[in-house]
Amino acid sequence: MSLSRVMRWITGVLEALLGIPFLGGIYILSQAWTPLIVMLFLHIVTWILTHRDRGTTAGSILGVITSVIAWIPLVGMIMHIITAIVLFLTASRPDPEPRRVILND
Secondary structure: OOHHHHHHHHHHHHHHHHHHOOOHHHHHHHOOOHHHHHHHHHHHHHHHHHHHHHOOHHHHHHHHHHHOOOOOOHHHHHHHHHHHHHHHHHHHHHOOOOOOOOOOO
């Protein structure tokens, strides 16, 4: 399992936790929106790793968008849930074959 796939699982779980009605919002507000900044960073790192491994980057892109607009109460909760589902779906797919480099002698 590639590092990008592990990161998609991790960010998916964190997004699902932040999407729990009321509890996710209370946690984000009590931490002064810091979890959204941390998630933005994690999604960017996951996006880079997934792009490098030629995986599906849709979940990470959606995660970046979610981190930016999740300060809106109801919209944030819905976006966290949708992002978690997309990340779980992309993480459950097998990793693509690694690129092969053919050297000519």
